[in-house]
Amino acid sequence: MAKKVLTTPISAADLEDIKVGDVIYLTGLLTTCRDVAHRRVIEEGRPLPVDVKDGAILHAGPIIRPLGDDKFQMVTVGPTTSMRMEKFEEQFIKETGVRLVIGKGGMGEGTMRGCRDNKALHCVFPAGCAVVAASCVEEIVSANWRDLGMPETLWTCKVKEFGPLIVSIDTHGNNLFEQNKIVFNERKDKVYADICQHVKFIK
Amino acid sequence: MTQAEAVSRMTDTMAKFVAFTGKRLPDDVRAKIKELAAQEEAPLAKAIYATMDKNQELAWKLNRPSCQDTGAVQFFLKCGTHFPYIDELPELLRNAVIQATKDAPLRHNAVETFDEYNTGKNVGLGIPSLFWEMVPGRDDCEIYTYMAGGGCSLPGRAKVLMPGEGYEGVTKFVLDCMTSYGLNACPPLLVGVGIGTSVEVAALHSKEALLRPIGSHNPNPKAAEMERLLEDGINKIGLGPQGLCGKNSVMGVNIINSARHPSVIGVGVSVGCWSHRRGHIVFDRDLNYTIDSHSEVDF
Ligand code: SF4
Numbered sequence: 001m002a003k004k005v006l007t008t009p010i011s012a013a014d015l016e017d018i019k020v021g022d023v024i025y026l027t028g029l030l031t032t033c034r035d036v037a038h039r040r041v042i043e044e045g046r047p048l049p050v051d052v053k054d055g056a057i058l059h060a061g062p063i064i065r066p067l068g069d070d071k072f073q074m075v076t077v078g079p080t081t082s083m084r085m086e087k088f089e090e091q092f093i094k095e096t097g098v099r100l101v102i103g104k105g106g107m108g109e110g111t112m113r114g115c116r117d118n119k120a121l122h123c124v125f126p127a128g129c130a131v132v133a134a135s136c137v138e139e140i141v142s143a144n145w146r147d148l149g150m151p152e153t154l155w156t157c158k159v160k161e162f163g164p165l166i167v168s169i170d171t172h173g174n175n176l177f178e179q180n181k182i183v184f185n186e187r188k189d190k191v192y193a194d195i196c197q198h199v200k201f202i203k
Numbered sequence: 204m205t206q207a208e209a210v211s212r213m214t215d216t217m218a219k220f221v222a223f224t225g226k227r228l229p230d231d232v233r234a235k236i237k238e239l240a241a242q243e244e245a246p247l248a249k250a251i252y253a254t255m256d257k258n259q260e261l262a263w264k265l266n267r268p269s270c271q272d273t274g275a276v277q278f279f280l281k282c283g284t285h286f287p288y289i290d291e292l293p294e295l296l297r298n299a300v301i302q303a304t305k306d307a308p309l310r311h312n313a314v315e316t317f318d319e320y321n322t323g324k325n326v327g328l329g330i331p332s333l334f335w336e337m338v339p340g341r342d343d344c345e346i347y348t349y350m351a352g353g354g355c356s357l358p359g360r361a362k363v364l365m366p367g368e369g370y371e372g373v374t375k376f377v378l379d380c381m382t383s384y385g386l387n388a389c390p391p392l393l394v395g396v397g398i399g400t401s402v403e404v405a406a407l408h409s410k411e412a413l414l415r416p417i418g419s420h421n422p423n424p425k426a427a428e429m430e431r432l433l434e435d436g437i438n439k440i441g442l443g444p445q446g447l448c449g450k451n452s453v454m455g456v457n458i459i460n461s462a463r464h465p466s467v468i469g470v471g472v473s474v475g476c477w478s479h480r481r482g483h484i485v486f487d488r489d490l491n492y493t494i495d496s497h498s499e500v501d502f
Contacts, residue, residue: 021447023250063271063310078271081354081387105387105446126251126445127354127389128478129258130271164250166447177386180448184382184440191436192378198432199370201425 005161009054010099012119018167020176024123025163026056026100029141031156033057034080036148038088041095049144050156052098058125059085059103060133061151064140074137074157078130079104082111082122089122090114106168106177116173123165136162204490210291213490217299217346219502220494221276222307224348224482225268228259229496231417232393232479235454239391239444248449255444255477270478273309274350276300276331279414283341287488292344293333300324300331312353334407347414348482355479358384361397361406361471370429373398373470374436377456380472381437386446391454393417393475394437398426398460398468405471412457413475414483421458430456444477454479 006014008028018024031050040046062077082103085092089107092098093114101111101122111122125133137157144154168176204212228236240252262269278296282289303309304325313327314320325331358380364372377396385392397408420427433456443449454477463469475481483496494500 021247023247061271063308076267076271124445124447126254128270128476129254131261131265131267131269132254132258134267135261135265164254166247166251166445176447180446181382181386183448184386184442187440188378188382191439192375195374195432195436196371199374199429202366202369 003161006100008056010056011054012171015099015119015121015171018121018170019172020167020170020174020179022167023164024167025161026102026165027160027162028055028158029156030056030058030102030159030162031154032060032062032077033154034059034061034152035084036152037145037154038085038092040145042088042091048096048154050142050154052096054097054099056100056102057098059101062134062155064150064155072140072143072155074134074140074155076130077133077137079125079127079133081105082107082124086110093118093120102165106175112169112173112175115169115171119171121167121171122169123167125163125165133162136160209288209490210295213288213291213486214295214299214302216490216492217296217484218302218306220482220484221299221303221348222309223497223500223502224480225273225303225307225309225350226262226266227497227499228269228479229481229483230498232454232477232481233259235417236391236477239451239454242450243443245449247447248443251444251447268307268309270352271310272352272354273307273312274352274480275312276303276325277334277349277351278331279334279336279347279349279411281336281338281345283338283343285340285342285488286344286486287342289344296331296333297326300326342488343485345483345485348484349414350480352476352478355388355392355474355476358388358474359406359409359472361402361409361469363402363405364468364470366466366468368468373468374433376470377433377472378437378440380474381440381442381452385474386442388474389476389478390442390446390452391444391477392452393454393479394433394456395473395475396433396456396458397471397473398458398463400461400464400467400469402469402471404461405469406473407471408459408461409471409473412459413473413479414481415457415459417455419457421460423460426458426460430458
């Protein structure tokens with residue numbers, strides 16, 4: 001199977017055929033964006049200082065090494081739990097026009113609607129693989145809202161085949177984690193009944 | 204070697220060992236992940252395992268921590284009462300963590316509670332955690348190191364059940380944990396189950412169970428059988444790597460138990476993520492050391 005690579009700027013048509021469970025990669029610009037940045041855009045109505053329209057954001061707090069002369073190196077960058085941004089994400093997608101939201105674990109109803117109505121994806125990058133992620137970063141091209149400190153600064157990175165990214169919410173209203181949960185719970189009930197037959201140690 | 208020299212030598216060894224465990228997983232974990240990865244056929248699960256493998260290789264090559272969350276450092280000691288440096292250990296281990304934080308570098312993960320600030324050194328009130336077991340008559344010191352990450356600490360829980368709920372209740376408690384918080388704790392997981400009387404006993408047993416090597420068994424045949432039942436059962440749920448579906452869910456289930464009060468069954472669950480950063484080092488009285496969790500060591 002050919003490697004599916006999306007390159008920024010991404011159009012709605014690029015995402016049309018992508019479904020939950022697909023594995024994709026990203027080339028182009030990716031901006032780290034997490035808790036406080038979302039809050040500023042949605043609650044305080046401040047415009048995001050980086051244009052992410054048709055672009056991609058990453059829920060992450062990286063470890064950055066300053067190289068002097070306003071240059072920086074990415075040491076490790078791992079995704080952080082996306083669910084924390086759930087409260088803001090639907091609105092965020094609508095206002096910024098972002099096409100790819102990358103993080104860890106699933107997201108909820110709101111993000112699903114945001115992705116469906118505005119044609120965007122939520123993807124997960126495998127957690128615990130922070131060195132792989134950092135090595136996909138070719139260059140940090142800008143740093144905005146630095147007053148937020150290292151983890152929360154908007155680091156805009158030039159990335160090459162950043163991934164694997166597993167599509168967890170597609171543009172058609174599907175949510176992989178929610179689908180899986182139903183399956184897992186059904187299987188669990190059966191497993192529970194089976195094990196109970198063998199652990200009647202108290203007689 | 205003077206006392207001061209000895210203390211500085213042991214501090215240095217422990218700092219290097221802690222930093223090392225942040226980038227290299229123990230032998231049993233590496234072998235198990237390889238085994239589980241080989242069983243996957245779905246492209247998604249395979250892609251995730253391949254990334255995990257590449258990550259560990261890069262971490263080793265570039266000498267960086269393999270996961271960005273290097274956890275809160277915990278030490279489990281089995282210390283001989285005649286070990287010559289027993290009095291120095293708390294201070295020494297604390298200094299070792301400070302040094303490892305700079306050298307590795309480790310992420311700053313110690314936040315003072317109530318005052319709510321990050322100490323920036325990975326030490327604080329009660330951090331690193333020290334769990335002592337005194338061994339009368341011995342003069343060596345065994346130390347387990349563990350990096351307790353946020354994601355894998357989150358599912359931890361303990362509860363005291365009524366005997367009427369029986370081991371069926373224990374089973375339910377463990378399974379429910381797997382399909383809720385376990386999903387986000389970066390499977391395949393190592394699951395520690397503790398059984399005893401009260402919550403703290405059960406919780407501590409469950410954590411000690413995570414220190415036991417993967418593939419080891421509880422000495423009680425019934426407990427060992429329950430380990431196997433839970434392992435097979437949780438695997439059948441098919442959480443897969445990262446909770447995104449796959450053939451398996453866990454690297455293993457380890458149970459540690461003690462006798463209980465007749466009116467209660469205390470049960471605890473602790474979870475280790477795929478990045479299960481456990482180390483085991485033993486110092487003799489002259490500070491010669493052996494490391495048996497990792498066969499290849501580069502310091
Ligand atoms: S659960 Fe483990 S592997 Fe996952 S992010 Fe946390 S420390 Fe890393």
